[in-house]
Amino acid sequence: MNANAITTAPSIRNTRQLLRRTMSPSAFAVITLIGLIASAVAIAALAQWTNIDLWLADLYYDPVRRVFPWDNTWFARDFMHGYLKNVIVWFGFLAIAATLIDLVYPLFRKSPLRRLQWRFVAIASILEPLLVRTLKASSNLHCPVGIDLYGGRAPLLRLFDAVPLDWHAGHCFPAGHASAGMWLSALAVFWLPANPRKALAVFLGGLFVGLTMGWVQQMRGMHFLTHTLATAWLSTALLFAMLVLFWNPLNAGTTLRTAQ
Numbered sequence: 271m272n273a274n275a276i277t278t279a280p281s282i283r284n285t286r287q288l289l290r291r292t293m294s295p296s297a298f299a300v301i302t303l304i305g306l307i308a309s310a311v312a313i314a315a316l317a318q319w320t321n322i323d324l325w326l327a328d329l330y331y332d333p334v335r336r337v338f339p340w341d342n343t344w345f346a347r348d349f350m351h352g353y354l355k356n357v358i359v360w361f362g363f364l365a366i367a368a369t370l371i372d373l374v375y376p377l378f379r380k381s382p383l384r385r386l387q388w389r390f391v392a393i394a395s396i397l398e399p400l401l402v403r404t405l406k407a408s409s410n411l412h413c414p415v416g417i418d419l420y421g422g423r424a425p426l427l428r429l430f431d432a433v434p435l436d437w438h439a440g441h442c443f444p445a446g447h448a449s450a451g452m453w454l455s456a457l458a459v460f461w462l463p464a465n466p467r468k469a470l471a472v473f474l475g476g477l478f479v480g481l482t483m484g485w486v487q488q489m490r491g492m493h494f495l496t497h498t499l500a501t502a503w504l505s506t507a508l509l510f511a512m513l514v515l516f517w518n519p520l521n522a523g524t525t526l527r528t529a530q
Contacts, residue, residue, distance in 0.1 A: 313500055386516065
């Protein structure tokens with residue numbers, strides 16, 4: 271028997287045992303599903319039965335001038351809504367380009383796992399903003415600046431309120447700008463399945479970027495808090511669904527890399 275085969279087989283078994291100890295797929299799925307259901311109920315309740323959206327909007331609204339002063343600042347309008355978003359979008363384009371080039375000219379031929387991870391990130395960078403943009407285009411809810419409480423024309427319409435027959439759709443739910451940053455949570459896949467704790471930290475970091483971008487939009491009067499939270503929920507649910515589909519190939523890729 272080949273000596274390499276003798277040493278490799280235990281190594282593969284040890285890796286599989288380590289993965290089972292650090293992250294059980296079934297336990298992860300159950301915990302995540304419970305968290306998604308609970309957070310969806312919480313976000314819906316905040317949007318429909320509390321005034322937290324209005325309370326936070328009031329903090330940034332100037333009732334005397336009837337404007338959101340932060341909307342006219344370089345930080346909120348140019349940097350956060352312009353430069354930062356463009357950098358993240360171009361990073362997504364690079365991930366997509368690298369993935370497409372790899373289909374023709376393999377860039378990661380020595381690492382099937384790395385190839386799979388980049389494909390995961392590229393797909394997430396497309397699907398997450400697309401999902402939010404599609405839902406937003408069909409939404410009846412208005413942004414704060416479009417509501418009569420903050421200088422707009424439309425009355426406040428909550429998430430589950432009946433829509434009046436003569437209603438003009440506001441197309442402002444969920445938060446679109448935040449979605450440009452939240453897909454960065456997909457970078458967590460580079461630490462999966464071997465390092466779930468690091469993956470969780472990267473995932474939360476990506477959400478933090480998106481939540482920060484969404485918060486600045488709230489300061490400008492362009493979104494309510496629950497709009498941003500809904501985007502965070504959609505991003506998390508989408509990444510979870512993708513991870514379920516990618517989990518077995520990711521495990522196989524990790525095993526193959528260890529064997530090599």
